[in-house]
Amino acid sequence: MAGAKGLGRGLDVLLKGMAVDRDHPEVTVLKLEDIVPNPRQPRLEFDPQALKDLASSIKEQGVLQPILVRPLKGAAHGYELVAGERRLRASKLAELTEIPAIVREVSEEQSLALALIENLQRENLNALEEAKGLDQLLNAFGLSQEALAQRVGKSRSAVANSLRLLQLPQAIQDSLFQDGISAGHARALLSITDPAVQEALWSRIVERGLSVRETEDMAAHWKQHGVLPDVLPGPVEPKPRGAARKRPALPEELAGIQGRLQEKFKPKVKISGDQGRGKITFSYASPQELQALLDEWGLADG
Template identity: 50%
Template sequence: MAGVTGGLGRGLDALLGGGKGVDENSASEASIDARQIDIDMIVANPNQPRKEFSPEALKDLSESIRAKGVLQPVLVRPVLGRKDRFELVAGERRLRASKLAGLGEIPALVKEMTDLESMAIALIENLQREDLNPIEEAKGYQELITKFGLSQEQLAGQVGKSRSALSNSMRLLTLSEPVQDAIGNGKISAGHGRALMAVADDAARDELFDRLMSSGLSVRQCEGAATYFKEHGELPEGEVVAKPKPGKSKKKEPKEIDEDLEILKSRLEEALETKVSFSGSQKKGKLTISYADEQELERLVAILELRS
């Protein structure tokens, strides 16, 4: 399978065979048929990567649909051997909200596609909308690789991610179920999960997780505890503070950024999966985004273009 370099939109573009996304206005009439479909004729996608749907968000969307209708069609594919059944590929929130709003029909794009295309498009659409939590995202990647025998490099090309970013995401699935549940429920971040993975001993990792849940440790505090464990074979009693190296003059401490910028910094590092730094204040300053190579730079540019 040919890889697609670039952002998620370009990966979706390739899978749709040249279209510009799951949008009626950009779909090729030759390959995609747009029509109104009876909601009861659409069956659920068994490979939907997103498992959790906010009841409040669905209610809000249903009220909007009741007032203005469905503004963007869902994407479906015909069910083999059935003229009266279509399998949902993308747009489950819109479908659920339309049912909640009492609609009998929904605008849909109908396209023939393989199982791989269907799964990949469902995954990519959710990633584009940031609808997946880190565990759902990792499980979606794993399922595509397992079901279709793809390499990480092949899959990375299809979803517009670097292979290292894909690998880092899937490594979260090596964590215990309680840790995965905490990440999936938003109680801790994927950054916390990666810090926990650095603790090789299962008992020590469980202990650090318990501390994290009870004390609300930051990602940096977890990373410090993991580093301490690597060096000493045990977790520290309290928060780890780096000591200056012997013989070195004490360097001037960098000016700390305010709490709001620190939160934004953590959010950016989580979203971009790379190191960022701020200087200045929220009113005026400089934001620096780090990258390791040309491929990483292209990935970051694609993400920023997608969000512009």
């Protein structure tokens, strides 16, 4: 299964040696109608345009990496998706009737681990989805934050900072989930210990379009003086909501190329620029993902 190594050694540790990333696993073809979604899927939203791009790629090249499913209890021909939600959705958009799959007997906890780590290491989750997924995994396996960090290929501080987002008031969490504020804004708000002040500063972020730096300055002022400043040094011009994070839209042709690259390679692939000049960036979240890239490019040692 090309790219399976990208799931990382952490999966094998979590799943106690279950063979999910053999070099030549048994692949079967299943009917799409026989597969139901994973109720533990940590990703709550999927970019419609990205799914369309992936569907176009699948129409041209097929599904390059099998999905992972487990048999449904009490069903003769039913399966529950474990990992591969984007491929499953895009295959339906591409009007396929069948999809390559690997069938494995896994527990509900193992299913959660597979779905979460696949998304974490592909960097497909937004900040709040990642925090909730890590919290689920932490509780499901009774891990310490340090052990969890090792399993998902992140630093302990990154895991701790992610989990802290769940301490924010619900309204602020909802705003983060809906991209009303960024993770940087949310971390700045976490430096304030008074929930009422957190919400007051959050309102200013939304209404004035404060940058992360401006938010940090206001939070620092509160910590030093006990009150939020009326204004920051210099005028704060109102900005469109989310303007600080908005990037120019990728041209349609490059968006299609990016979608095909993301399907072929396990790590996240990003393209910036235009047809005349730009940059392709490959991201990896573990030594195993880096090795998988080198193998794919024929650059492995030996």
